[in-house]
Amino acid sequence: MIRSEIARGVAMTTASAPTITQEQVDFYHENGFLLIPNLLPDDVLQALRDETDRIVAEAAGLTEHNAQYDLEDSHTAEEPRVRRLKSPSTHWPFFRELAQHPVLMEVVTALIGPNVRLQNDKLNMKAAEYGAPVEWHQDWPFYPHTNDDLVAAGILLDDCYAINGPLLVVPGSHKRKIYDHHHPEGRYFTGAVEPDEFDWDMEKDLVALEGPAGSVSFHHVRTMHGSALNRSEIQRRLLLFGYAAADSWPIMGLGPQTLEQYWSFMCAGEPVEQPRQTEVPAYLPLPASPKQGSIYENQKTVKNRFFDTYEDRRKG
Template structure:
């Protein structure tokens, strides 16, 4: 039996101040060892199960060269729907005590993903702001990145641009189509200011929804395993047309979906409106099934292209 509620650390006033200033923080040794071991085991099993998969599906986004003998995965999609362990950890005190100081007592999960960047060339994620994919009525949203493996510079770590969460939303379009990536030649992106987020397994990062970030290919010898939760204050409501998951839902289905995804507290029926910059992610690219496909089919210009 896994004990999920063991609190390793709480967010300090300095960490909260750093988050507000920079738009991201790193919290070392945040995951209880028994929880980390369990999540790693579950993830290894899912990677093993991918050996029988030959094309992208609702669970896996496959990397180039994936095969039965050499499983290479970009992502395990919505892992909280694939295995209960990911959902249970999200709702544990060990994690909530780190995010409630930033989002309040009422928090909803928008999405989860597990980027399993394969060794020796695993796909990069081009520079982007999460906000460009799913604008809301206010920007009290963030993403938590839990390191399930040691992540060094050679492993394609997340890279952040300090202070970018307070700057304008940059264009994520190519030839008039949403491509989910910033043109790396745009001087406003300030890519020269990038900070790498590295650490031992069990550490985690938290970044604001408007913080510019990306990651290079994994040139290390092991997969880079990063579990990501995208969370929102419960009074942040998605702006219609931004999230395709809601297309075709009835009012009851939408309400049920919101409540099913509550992490703590209750879902607000009073959206909090703030004057935040918004560019709708429309028209969409040919394939928007994941950020990898959005950036590829949308013709995003790569900042990580190799000769």
């Protein structure tokens, strides 16, 4: 169980946690996503913003990516531009505590069961006017498991609407095939689906997960999603906690973690030592992308991009 760390004086409890309805659970399983407006309590949201601002300010002296920060291509030491905080729950106790907040656990356990482990986390930042896009992809090929009871919870730190690059999803795509995320010629993993593989209607089939700050989206690990360049004057920050049912074990192994460390990321319920295996197709993220460090670096190797980048915009 993640240890209790009350960060910066904000108790991670709520007097009246909202209840997710069976209708919402059914909607998620049918469509592969769910958005709950204003789910995070206001005081916790403000604490999250304050902690994020503090951490980003500490990146001012950096000149390159490291284990904590992924930087925009336009980053300078004088004008720090952080694109992502990597695995914040590993580096800053605040995020460990937030990952098991009661309002999040109430929803997540309703969607994937009572025993929940934090699989991954990141805080993606689309800064005003240059925040990087994320190409279309499914999370599943990055970390296939023995079953697909995995869900990503996305906390909006800022109001998010069409103008500042909301997360876009394809409803029902979690029930379709696992798309190939490899370069069509080099056959290495790029973390993105080539546009000529798209089999959905870009005009009709997309849903933008928009809402006020404090809203939380939930999307299935196989749901197709992406987001465009932020062209607006409003930043868009999204904290993503990826949760797995405890009986869903990573096919690629535990990596550098010990088993004790692996189970230390339990957020609800108890560890499950017997993996549950289901008939779910999977691609492996191998051979690895020539560019490592984050999905942004992986996707620089894609053959054909769908979304415009900041450099594309500058070139006109």
